[in-house]
Amino acid sequence: MELKLVKFIIPYWRRLLLVLLLSIVGTVLFILQPLIGKFIIDEVFVQKQYPFERALGIAVLLLFSTYLISAITRFIYMKTSLQMVTLMRTEFYHHLLNLPIQLFRKRRIGDLTTRLNEDISEIQRLYTDIILQIINLCLTLLFSLIVLFLFDWMMTLFCMILMPILLWGTHKFRNLLFKENLEMKEIGSRIQSFLFESLSSMKFIRSGSYNPWMQNKYTSLLESGNKQSIKLAVINTCAQSVPQFMIWFSTITLVWFLGIKVLEGSLTLGALLAFTAYQANLYSSVQGFAQVYIRIQSGKAAVNRINEFFSIPKETDGNGEISAFHSIIDLKGIHFSYDNSKRILENLSFSIEKGEKIAIIGESGSGKSTLVSLLARIYRPTQGTIYCDGVDIQMVKKESWHKQICFVSHDDPIWFGTIEEFLQSGKKKFSLMEMEKALMDVDLWNTIKQLPGMLKAELSERGVNLSAGQKQRLLLARAILLNPEILVLDEATCHLDSVAEQQIFKILQDKMTDKTIIVITHRLQNIGWVNQVVRMDQGQIVYEEGVFANGRLAKMSN
């Protein structure tokens, strides 16, 4: 399962290898310290056979180089792992943007951001930190064992007898920790989602004094998080107390036995100190392994959550190109349902000729927005095909299709950035004149002119510094600038008054005479200019004869 994530490590293997080598050198230098200590005590202080200054010099050099190497290692490691995390996050975000849209109804946004932030950081630690740690631990364990055996094999065997108890204790806590960690992450996600949803519905909360209700909800979520944290902390403490107790027990026993030998003169003081130091190293490395094991369990929860995500296939895209819209869009036998249970559109067929102006009307919930979102390829029909000049639009690259069609909806968002950036939206560079002209067309230029910086003025998050009507005008200005072959307005003028809506429609008619325009509106008095009226009723197209002077029967081919 980890294979999907290994690709994020591969680009950095050289630097990781360097980190690995440096940390091996660092560990070896660290392991040598007790031996040097023994040498200084026995040879310099007791036997007085080696010059004090020279021994001190060696010790200082050893300490200093151990420190230097570990600092360099940490720096290189940090830089590399940050780059790895950036790569992983970017890839995750990219994957996210290309997933089937249905998933976003099921998954809470907070859950996704938790995965993006915390889970990925945890994976980064798991993959890099832990590998380094394991290597260091192996070296420490091996070296300590060798030195201990050389000193006193019987006492070493005694130390080792206690190991299985230690490992058994750790193992016992493994599954429990894994389960509880997963639960902790779920609660974290729930809290994030709640925060995200409530903070972005501030107007609603204020409008009805829902604050206390929200506060209570947040407190109870936090409390469930606290309860889980305490539970986890207790389990963790129990899991770690097993090795801790083993270390105490063995150190006391060793000092007792070896202390007697020192008193009898059969063991030097330096050897006693070195032996206890290596014994502590041995235990702490075994304990380190146990902790690594526990961390891997908790990291695995993060790996599972990320892998689960990466294994959802991206939405398939076509690979054809569409360079222009020449004559006709045909919708043939379109069925659609959001979740395979309730049919939203039923066997719907009609066609739109190039240059036509179409109004889609009907009661709220009749399926108007759903129909146009199929055209904009937000969703794909469950059954049936939409053809553009005889080509199934699903077979065309989305990006290519979106060069032909521009979709403006009443719930389109306005996001951070300047007005200029928003108008360009990464698509085309428009000149200042063009932008100014488009803003004049939608009667927004006078407002923007007064903002500090004008087109360079920053839009605040979700455009809260604009009124609902001004936001719609801005979205319409962008559509006018893009001047697409097909323009779809899904109640994109609903926040304007009837006169303003009429003016916008007039401008669109003038500017886009040869372009195709599809509008959804509830104001029937404003659609006199269209040449086809499609009335939707419960997911089907109906036509009421005689209602619209300019309307003609929607072509129904079934």
Ligand SMILES: Nc1ncnc2c1ncn2[C@@H]1O[C@H](COP(=O)(O)OP(=O)(O)O)[C@@H](O)[C@H]1O
């Ligand atoms: N994202 C969605 N998930 C599930 N059902 C939806 C979704 N959007 C709309 N619907 C349902 O589809 C039906 C048609 O909705 P919609 O196309 O938005 O109607 P209209 O735009 O005509 O008001 C409604 O019954 C609505 O409940």
Ligand SMILES: [Mg+2]
């Ligand atoms: Mg709608």
